[in-house]
Amino acid sequence: xxxxxxxxxxxxxxxxxxxxxxxxxxxxxxxxxxxxxxxxxxxxxxxxxxxxxxxxxxxxxxxxxxxxxxxxxxxxxxxxxxxxxxxxxxxxxxxxxxxxxxxxxxxxxxxxxxxxxxxxxxxxxxxxxxxxxxxxxxxxxxxxxxxxxxxxxxxxxxxxxxxxxxxxxxxxxxxxxxxxxxxxxxxxxxxxxxxxxxxxxxxxxxxxxxxxxxxxxxxxxxxxxxxxxxxxxxxxxxxxxxxxxxxxxxxxxxxxxxxxxxxxxxxxxxxxxxxxxxxxxxxxxxxxxxxxxxxxxxxxxxxxx
Amino acid sequence: xxxxxxxxxxxxxxxxxxxxxxxxxxxxxxxxxxxxxxxxxxxxxxxxxxxxxxxxxxxxxxxxxxxxxxxxxxxxxxxxxxxxxxxxxxxxxxxxxxxxxxxxxxxxxxxxxxxxxxxxxxxxxxxxxxxxxxxxxxxxxxxxxxxxxxxxxxxxxxxxxxxxxxxxxxxxxxxxxxxxxxxxxxxxxxxxxxxxxxxxxxxxxxxxxxxxxxxxxxxxxxxxxxxxxxxxxxxxxxxxxxxxxxxxxxxxxxxxxxxxxxxxxxxxxxxxxxxxxxxxxx
Ligand SMILES: Cc1cc2nc3c(=O)[nH]c(=O)nc-3n(C[C@H](O)[C@H](O)[C@H](O)COP(=O)(O)OP(=O)(O)OC[C@H]3O[C@@H](n4cnc5c(N)ncnc54)[C@H](O)[C@@H]3O)c2cc1C
Ligand SMILES: Cc1cc2nc3c(=O)[nH]c(=O)nc-3n(C[C@H](O)[C@H](O)[C@H](O)COP(=O)(O)O)c2cc1C
Ligand code: FES
Numbered sequence: 001x002x003x004x005x006x007x008x009x010x011x012x013x014x015x016x017x018x019x020x021x022x023x024x025x026x027x028x029x030x031x032x033x034x035x036x037x038x039x040x041x042x043x044x045x046x047x048x049x050x051x052x053x054x055x056x057x058x059x060x061x062x063x064x065x066x067x068x069x070x071x072x073x074x075x076x077x078x079x080x081x082x083x084x085x086x087x088x089x090x091x092x093x094x095x096x097x098x099x100x101x102x103x104x105x106x107x108x109x110x111x112x113x114x115x116x117x118x119x120x121x122x123x124x125x126x127x128x129x130x131x132x133x134x135x136x137x138x139x140x141x142x143x144x145x146x147x148x149x150x151x152x153x154x155x156x157x158x159x160x161x162x163x164x165x166x167x168x169x170x171x172x173x174x175x176x177x178x179x180x181x182x183x184x185x186x187x188x189x190x191x192x193x194x195x196x197x198x199x200x201x202x203x204x205x206x207x208x209x210x211x212x213x214x215x216x217x218x219x220x221x222x223x224x225x226x227x228x229x230x231x232x233x234x235x236x237x238x239x240x241x242x243x244x245x246x247x248x249x250x251x252x253x254x255x256x257x258x259x260x261x262x263x264x265x266x267x268x269x270x271x272x273x274x275x276x277x278x279x280x281x282x283x284x285x286x287x288x289x290x291x292x293x294x295x296x297x298x299x300x301x302x303x304x305x
Numbered sequence: 306x307x308x309x310x311x312x313x314x315x316x317x318x319x320x321x322x323x324x325x326x327x328x329x330x331x332x333x334x335x336x337x338x339x340x341x342x343x344x345x346x347x348x349x350x351x352x353x354x355x356x357x358x359x360x361x362x363x364x365x366x367x368x369x370x371x372x373x374x375x376x377x378x379x380x381x382x383x384x385x386x387x388x389x390x391x392x393x394x395x396x397x398x399x400x401x402x403x404x405x406x407x408x409x410x411x412x413x414x415x416x417x418x419x420x421x422x423x424x425x426x427x428x429x430x431x432x433x434x435x436x437x438x439x440x441x442x443x444x445x446x447x448x449x450x451x452x453x454x455x456x457x458x459x460x461x462x463x464x465x466x467x468x469x470x471x472x473x474x475x476x477x478x479x480x481x482x483x484x485x486x487x488x489x490x491x492x493x494x495x496x497x498x499x500x501x502x503x504x505x506x507x508x509x510x511x512x513x514x515x516x517x518x519x520x521x522x523x524x525x526x527x528x529x530x531x532x533x534x535x536x537x538x539x540x541x542x543x544x545x546x547x548x549x550x551x552x553x554x555x556x557x558x559x560x561x562x563x564x565x566x567x568x569x570x571x572x573x574x575x576x577x578x579x580x581x582x583x584x585x586x587x
Pocket of ligand 3: 542543544545546547548549550551552553554568569570571
């Protein structure tokens with residue numbers, strides 16, 4: 001058996017393989033250590049961090065929908081300081097690339113977080129979440145207007161030398177325009193999609209299921225939308241893409257890479273089968289081998305031929 | 306642990322209209338399962354329904370390598386479970402969460418609301434082997450419910466219990482809170498004595514409860530008023546079941562009085578009743 005080169009081409013971000021786990025679906029990396037060795041992952045994205053601790057939204061925070069999941073966690077997190085003190089040292093020991101996902105409510109928030117995170121050698125990249133649908137101010141507001149998206153990324157860029165990932169919201173009419181905006185703001189990589197804004201109503205109580213009324217949809221239900229957006233962003237900008245949204249097995253991952261994703265990220269599927277990321281890695285390897293590719297990089301964007 | 310467990314038995318118990326099932330599984334889980342923990346069950350083979358379903362571990366038999374689950378058909382997921390046949394396999398994540406404290410001395414007061422009895426079965430099983438005296442107060446809808454949900458078994462092991470029904474068809478008419486009030490009144494002298502004199506361990510009374518949230522809130526405040534420490538098993542909608550998604554939180558008061566979230570799936574489902582903030586406003 002020929003050894004397949006699994007390393008993806010992601011500006012400045014070096015990963016062993018192209019399979020990452022998504023922000024908010026993997027805690028701070030501790031919960032899945034008893035299932036497998038996290039150093040096998042390409043990378044691990046932590047739960048979104050904000051400058052100050054947040055309690056998040058009230059429960060119910062979850063609602064299952066056909067092949068999908070609505071969540072309104074509302075960025076519950078320990079805050080920047082506590083993250084640096086208690087969580088980062090443990091993440092370092094996992095021996096995998098750590099991507100820190102950050103959210104803010106103002107440009108200053110982003111500037112402050114980016115600067116204090118940048119001094120840490122165990123952080124491989126910063127993912128700027130300008131797309132969270134679950135908080136009232138900031139978050140998605142930055143990610144649905146190209147001008148402010150560019151502004152946030154430009155501010156972050158000014159304060160860090162780390163690879164900068166801009167995470168896009170699918171809740172926009174023109175994803176290409178957003179991709180161009182973050183590219184000119186100075187992003188190195190684009191990740192997409194975050195969750196799609198949705199809701200669910202209990203016909204027995206006649207009230208919304210989620211305490212927060214609306215939430216973000218993820219899982220297989222969003223996959224065709226996510227795939228379409230990856231395809232469009234690949235055509236719109238030159239930046240490498242981390243594709244996500246409903247990826248549940250290696251076939252899904254191949255589909256995203258053919259659409260233009262240099263790497264893929266697994267979120268909701270972890271909840272159903274914690275072994276999904278590892279199964280995807282070996283599936284990708286086998287696909288490449290059977291098709292005669294020597295590197296996964298060769299399949300990126302092939303659907304555009 | 307993620308494993309495939311073999312179905313030993315999956316059958317309707319009691320009255321068909323109540324849709325209660327007993328599911329016995331053989332595999333690895335039994336070796337490490339503790340009372341009050343749960344398993345996260347993959348109910349179908351496709352993306353719909355997508356998520357696993359949390360079910361409490363009601364019985365643990367390490368020798369045979371078996372766990373027993375009791376479930377009520379509540380929707381599509383649990384309905385799919387009923388179709389499982391003997392010798393088929395089921396994907397299980399578990400054992401998950403933090404279970405009950407197993408007392409070694411004194412007396413244990415169990416408080417169950419409806420099918421909240423299920424997780425308490427495994428606690429009864431564990432405590433039965435100690436010197437601890439058990440008293441169960443169990444509230445339910447009517448006689449039919451109790452006859453379907455395992456009362457027979459409790460009689461067989463000669464457990465000291467009292468029940469209440471909404472319609473008075475069995476035991477006392479009313480809610481479990483009436484049973485508890487009565488119990489506390491009857492025992493108030495000994496209880497008072499116990500806390501005044503910091504009684505030795507063998508007289509210590511603790512409580513453990515599982516049931517609807519309203520009931521848990523009420524019994525917790527009644528027990529705490531009498532200085533009886535109480536553990537409660539909470540329920541919340543879950544996605545990951547392992548503490549990674551923060552979907553299933555409850556709100557608690559930390560040691561320094563600060564309000565914080567805990568994950569029902571990982572830090573619970575069993576919590577110290579005194580720390581839970583029941584009515585969260587925000
Ligand atoms: C820790 C824990 C232990 C449990 N133990 C038992 C048990 O031993 N026996 C038993 O019969 N039931 C138990 N439940 C409740 C059981 O999980 C739900 O009845 C079941 O998930 C319903 O799924 P469904 O598809 O049939 O219903 P649906 O209503 O179609 O489910 C839709 C979604 O809501 C969730 N959901 C619905 N009801 C509940 C609920 N009460 N708690 C949590 N999530 C819910 C489902 O998981 C699913 O994601 C437990 C719940 C928790 C959290
Ligand atoms: C419970 C939950 C919490 C999430 N939290 C965050 C978050 O904090 N920051 C973020 O950028 N994305 C968050 N996401 C979005 C995911 O990272 C991912 O973009 C999205 O779920 C789509 O991928 P999936 O369908 O594979 O889950 C969250 C998703 C879920 C389901
Ligand atoms: S269900 Fe994910 S944290 Fe509890």
